[in-house]
Amino acid sequence: MNAKLIDRFATLFFYAVAILIICTLIGLLGYIVIHGISYISWEFLTEPPGSYILGQVGGIAPQLFNSFYLLILTMIITLPIGIGGGIYMAEYAKPNKFTKFLRLCMEVMSSLPSIIIGLFGLLLFVQYTGWGYTLAGGALALTIFNLPLMVRVVEQAITAVPREQKEAALSLGVTHWQTITKIMLPVALPGIVTGAILAAGRIFGEAAALLFTAGLSSPNLDFTDWDPTSVSSPLNPFRPAATLSVYIWKVNSDSLSTETAAIVSGGSAFILICVVLLFTIFARLLGRYIYRRLTSS
Amino acid sequence: MLDFPFVKKRDPELSNTVTVETKKLNVHYGSSHALKNIDLTLYEKTITAFIGPSGCGKSTLLRCINRMNDTIANAKITGDILIDGVNIHADTIHATGLRKHVGMVFQKPNPFYKSIFENIAFALRIHQTPKKDIPVIVEDSLKRVGLWEEVKDRLHESALQLSGGQQQRLCIARTIAMNPSIILLDEPTSALDPISTEKIEKLLQTLKQDFTIVIVTHNMHQAARISDYTAYFHLGNMIEIGHTEQIFTTPAQTKTEDYLSGKFG
Amino acid sequence: MEKNEKTSLAVQLQTPAKRMFWMEWRGRSITYISVWIVILVLLSLLWFITSKGLQPFLNGEVTLSQFFSSNWNPQDNKFGSLYIMLGSFMVTICATIISAPLGISAAVFMTEIAPKWGKKVLQPTTEILVGIPSVVYGFIGLTLLVPFIGKFVGGVGFGLLAGTLVLSIMILPTIISISVDAIESVPQKYREGSYALGATRWQTIWRIVLKTALPGLMTAVVLGMARAFGEALAVQMVIGNVPNAPFDFFTSISTLTSMITQNMGNTVPSETFNQILWSMGLVLLLITLVFILLIRFITRRRDA
Incomplete structure (x- = not known):
């Protein structure tokens, strides 16, 4: 009887925990929506920021652009290395000491605090190269942040390819490398795409690695100038670029809880959450779509 | 004593040109001894069946002949395998060249996740077949496996839409498109229905005119029906090899007889 | 005659080898370089942060006990x-x-x-x-x-x-x-x-x-x-x-x-x-x- 009573209480407790966690999430999202949605306007999305210390809200256009641009730059660097590394881990790594060491490296790298990666980036890409705060430095720092995850995504996607596919190609006298690139990678593509977009969501929200690499400021961008070598061009990779996440942090640490700061960061946080959630949903849908195309004509 | 309804009669006109020869072939997977001192001879343009209970080493031997065991990290192979007198483990031989020469068909139909056309064209392109020849070879291969009429209107649709039997015939077409001299089949019909199985068995009889065929099968009746030679394997040993008619009527070894009469396996 | 055939098979087996060998070698090298990039980045990160972090103690500006x-x-x-x-x-x-x-x-x-x-x-x-x-x-x-x-x-x-x-x-x-x-x-x-x-x-x-x-x-x-x-x-x-x-x-x-x-x-x-x-x-x-x-x-x- 006693044991049964305890059992019932335990079940009740587990339900309570589950509900608590779900309510926490709803609360967090609700808070962001309530404190953000009313500030969203076309101007907010398309105008440069005002000086919020003086009470001007302005917009977040450059920050939003920087976030996406930085994401694209990071992916351009990360994808080839990540796919190469993932292929090595899945197909070429032999069970020996080097592979063990490699796995330890991946593990260490994926658990590094992002502020440490930021410090390393500051040292190497800002001070040592003499670039100062640049998009390129930020992209390289984010690459370090993202690379271990990308390698793991690719490795898992390739390992999940049916062995029969690999054997079929090998038995036709196709080299291992061509088997990987022409047969296995296309089959692994849905997994890689899903993983890459989920990683993109993570990059999009990252700020600590960027504070000291891409910087806290953004020059006045001229959105009609698309020459990457020009100073005011949005595409110039060697200019400082505060992203949306960095901007939220900066607004809040510059001006403690003023009305304007609340509006700017509330609106920005709302946009940030929306983009990250969209990435998550998009990742699942695109992965499923590619898988369907692949298996049926 | 043994009672098999269909045993292929011995064909007096079988070639006696040796195609594959193994000498003292041993295979170890880590600590297990998978094949023990195999001395095997296969003749040109014949069908040889490998039979025996699961884990007897018949698939392992098959996969030695085109060096598919290279992909297994802890496999250790000693002894010689000669194909037309050439040692396939010689330094100058690259596994890719060998596998083009020795094709393989697997237990589970495994078409690539590509169109029917691409399934055959893919490896041709890798091996630098002239572009204008590819459609000709694709059509010819599909005709030889009797699939052309069934798929000629949907060559560019996914191969995965085909039925299991069609998929397996496509895999055979893909293999013969490489113009090999030997075709290895690893239980090619075990995943198929009886009608598809019959089609493939008939197909093998016609392919025999051009290729040396080795088939691993779990099904003794299939071996009796289609093969010219049968080899019986047990626990990594090759117990006996001979003309199919002889093996299935008067086996020399009692172990073979016990297996064929259903005492075990 | 038969001997000729045998040599031609040997030649045939070897002909694509060189091309295939280089293709495989190139691909394998690309993946190898990728993992070495990861290793070198991590090692240099550890090295840079360590040497930079030890500096004030090595310069004698601050002692460890301080x-x-x-x-x-x-x-x-x-x-x-x-x-x-x-x-x-x-x-x-x-x-x-x-x-x-x-x-x-x-x-x-x-x-x-x-x-x-x-x-x-x-x-x-x-x-x-x-x-x-x-x-x-x-x-x-x-x-x-x-x-x-x-x-x-x-x-x-x-x-x-x-x-x-x-x-x-x-x-x-x-x-x-x-x-x-x-x-x-x-x-x-x-x-x-x-x-x-x-x-x-x-x-x-x-x-x-x-x-x-x-x-x-x-x-x-x-x-x-x-x-x-x-x-x-x-x-x-x-x-x-x-x-x-x-x-x-x-x-x-x-x-x-x-x-x-x-x-x-x-x-x-x-x-x-x-x-x-x-x-x-x-x-x-x-x-x-x-x-x-x-x-x-x-x-x-x-x-x-």
Whole structure:
């Protein structure tokens, strides 16, 4: 009887925990929506920021652009290395000491605090190269942040390819490398795409690695100038670029809880959450779509 | 004593040109001894069946002949395998060249996740077949496996839409498109229905005119029906090899007889 | 004649070899270069942070005993960082004390109590929680939690309590997802054996499932702690950033990460203060490595 009573209480407790966690999430999202949605306007999305210390809200256009641009730059660097590394881990790594060491490296790298990666980036890409705060430095720092995850995504996607596919190609006298690139990678593509977009969501929200690499400021961008070598061009990779996440942090640490700061960061946080959630949903849908195309004509 | 309804009669006109020869072939997977001192001879343009209970080493031997065991990290192979007198483990031989020469068909139909056309064209392109020849070879291969009429209107649709039997015939077409001299089949019909199985068995009889065929099968009746030679394997040993008619009527070894009469396996 | 045929076969077997060999070699090299990039980046990171972090001690500007004392006063060139390090530990431990039981309970709920419903709702919940950027957690902490604590609980709002609460939500998804893996890997027959002996569900969970999954659960908790220890912005936004002794929930304190975040941009590399920040980075890195070793130790014992 006693044991049964305890059992019932335990079940009740587990339900309570589950509900608590779900309510926490709803609360967090609700808070962001309530404190953000009313500030969203076309101007907010398309105008440069005002000086919020003086009470001007302005917009977040450059920050939003920087976030996406930085994401694209990071992916351009990360994808080839990540796919190469993932292929090595899945197909070429032999069970020996080097592979063990490699796995330890991946593990260490994926658990590094992002502020440490930021410090390393500051040292190497800002001070040592003499670039100062640049998009390129930020992209390289984010690459370090993202690379271990990308390698793991690719490795898992390739390992999940049916062995029969690999054997079929090998038995036709196709080299291992061509088997990987022409047969296995296309089959692994849905997994890689899903993983890459989920990683993109993570990059999009990252700020600590960027504070000291891409910087806290953004020059006045001229959105009609698309020459990457020009100073005011949005595409110039060697200019400082505060992203949306960095901007939220900066607004809040510059001006403690003023009305304007609340509006700017509330609106920005709302946009940030929306983009990250969209990435998550998009990742699942695109992965499923590619898988369907692949298996049926 | 043994009672098999269909045993292929011995064909007096079988070639006696040796195609594959193994000498003292041993295979170890880590600590297990998978094949023990195999001395095997296969003749040109014949069908040889490998039979025996699961884990007897018949698939392992098959996969030695085109060096598919290279992909297994802890496999250790000693002894010689000669194909037309050439040692396939010689330094100058690259596994890719060998596998083009020795094709393989697997237990589970495994078409690539590509169109029917691409399934055959893919490896041709890798091996630098002239572009204008590819459609000709694709059509010819599909005709030889009797699939052309069934798929000629949907060559560019996914191969995965085909039925299991069609998929397996496509895999055979893909293999013969490489113009090999030997075709290895690893239980090619075990995943198929009886009608598809019959089609493939008939197909093998016609392919025999051009290729040396080795088939691993779990099904003794299939071996009796289609093969010219049968080899019986047990626990990594090759117990006996001979003309199919002889093996299935008067086996020399009692172990073979016990297996064929259903005492075990 | 026959001999000729044999040579031609040998030639035929060898002809594509060179082309295929180079193709394979090239591809394999590309992947090899990729993994070496990863290794070299990591090694240079460890080397740069270590050498930079040791600088103030090697220059003799600060001694180790000064660094590990509690006397912090940068204007007076006193850089005792003990309270800052303790701050990091305190906030990590407090967050883990809240998050570990909750996370493991949620994992039990998802696997043992209501697998269908739990997976359908809690799984996406944790996925969304993990996707929320840390500045957003910081922003919510700053604008919701800090005023709330200041008004209804005590102090100014900034401090250990706010940091703890923010971090405990942030590490929750990590603990949940790894605990779920650990609990799911407990063989079903263990549970059946326990039920067959007449144990209740709770007794089975407590005595069999959690006990068997313990190494995995420990890994989950340690990974959560590592994440909490290294988290920078969210903590910095709510912790108050005054290096007080971190033993009171309601006074502002500092952590290693908050100190670095706050001051790295406001000091110049020639200052001792700036160099000390790098030393703090080194301490942070070393503690992270200890966490990783701990996880290795736990999982290796399980495998053995």
